[in-house]
Amino acid sequence: MAGNTITKPSDLSCAPSRAARELGLKRGEFDLAVHLGRIRTAPDEDGGGRRVAHAEIDRLRSADGFPETLLESVRTVGTTDGAALMQVTSARFTRLARLGLVVPVRFYLNRYRAVVWLYLAEELRQFAADKNHTALLNGRTPEGMRDQLQEGLDLRPRNWRGRHLGFLLRQADGPWERAGALAALLDPVQVAEMVQDPYERAYLNRFRPDPPAHGAPGSPAAHLSERIMTAEDPDEISWLRADLAQVLDEARGHRPAPRPTAEPTAPRSTVERAAPRPTGELTASRATGEPAGSPPTAEPVGPLLSLSERPPEQEPGPEPQRSRGMLGWLRRRSA
Structure with a gap:
């Protein structure tokens, strides 16, 4: 039934690859247009990458001089x-x-x-x-x-970093994302000096974008790309650290970094009631006449003897009354 049709958020937007085709752009041109703010994107509510709304595509297609104007703006x-x-x-x-x-x-x-x-x-x-x-x-x-x-x-690397940082900040959806963008331009040693809490530093690294991909990870080309991405001038490092410290304070107040929680421990009385008593302890309690559920006494129970090894029990006789004084002593001497 058409009246009961539910429109999903994914139906109102499309993936970047499809948006690039509809706009007549190569993927590299599309990414650059996004970096420059020519094309607006939004985060995917299902946890994927960013998406482009169909309304944004319609806006660009209806602009004067499309597609030549858009193509020339990213040449x-x-x-x-x-x-x-x-x-x-x-x-x-x-x-x-x-x-x-x-x-x-x-x-x-x-x-x-x-x-x-x-x-x-x-x-x-x-x-x-x-x-x-x-x-x-x-x-x-x-x-x-x-x-x-x-x-x-040579200010080319520094000017590129400033421009790239502007793009990363435009794409950030919260204070932790902005902190990750700033941390991406600092050496990891600099970040470790500022964020000494390991759990907080690990959480920050989740939002730290990677440098532009050039070559396989660990290759000389990748190391060169990382070097261009990392600030080197003292004044540049100084203001990046200052901005990062400010954004980190905002991020901590917005959402503290998650930490592992300790497993709950059962109460001691519950453990004692749940733990089965050893067989020897039950036998000892019966031998001593204690109830089966009573706690063990402080004195240890010695080895149990079989019936054949036990000495015969003797009935206790009447305790003789002890004579007192000198007369009693003389009587015991003459006996």
Whole structure:
């Protein structure tokens, strides 16, 4: 019956792979659009990954210039194409990137394990169109910037981490998730210094996202990706630790980290009543005339003798009355 049909939450949304197909995007383009906030997602109520509502897909499809506008908003270029887009040399483009004037949005490792940074084409066009940047694009690099470059300044990894952290925080659904996002950019040793409780640290690690996958786990490519993911500059580490401490306080008040609970112990009287008494103890209680249910006496019971080994019992005779004084002593002497 149509009137009694129950609409499930999963019927109102779809998986990212299907959403990417309906929007005409490759999976990498779709993930980048989600990172940039172009596509809104929601957590799966059944405990799976994030999903995209059909209403969100309809909103994007109804936008002016779809799908070209959406595709252009997630188009990325490397150094060579980025320099051509900004009409500068590749060397000048690299200097601008190392100075942090253009910010990478993604990276990957080529077959030589060299880091290849990718930039949004849309942002590069906006940078080149700004008249305030004309001197940086066409003139001589200022002396202070040249000194920084000669000292080895390279802000590309740090700027990427800042951008990636913004994405992780947008996806966080609670304070523990936000704490995990901040911890993901810190070295595990730094996190262990701040969170010394092992149960709390283990709970925090559940919400700590992994770095972007590059190579098999434990491979040189994976280690390089982890190094890019980890903050190195002292000032960057300082503000990450400060933010993490603040969010951890909020997370503890929101939901304390779970701890193992001790197994309940039965009361002592119950254990004593439930425990069966040994056979020897029952025999001893009968031999001593104690009730079967009475507790054992403090004195230990010796070995039991068979009937043939027991000495014959003698009836006790009347106890003689003891004479008193000197007269009694004389009588006993003369007897």
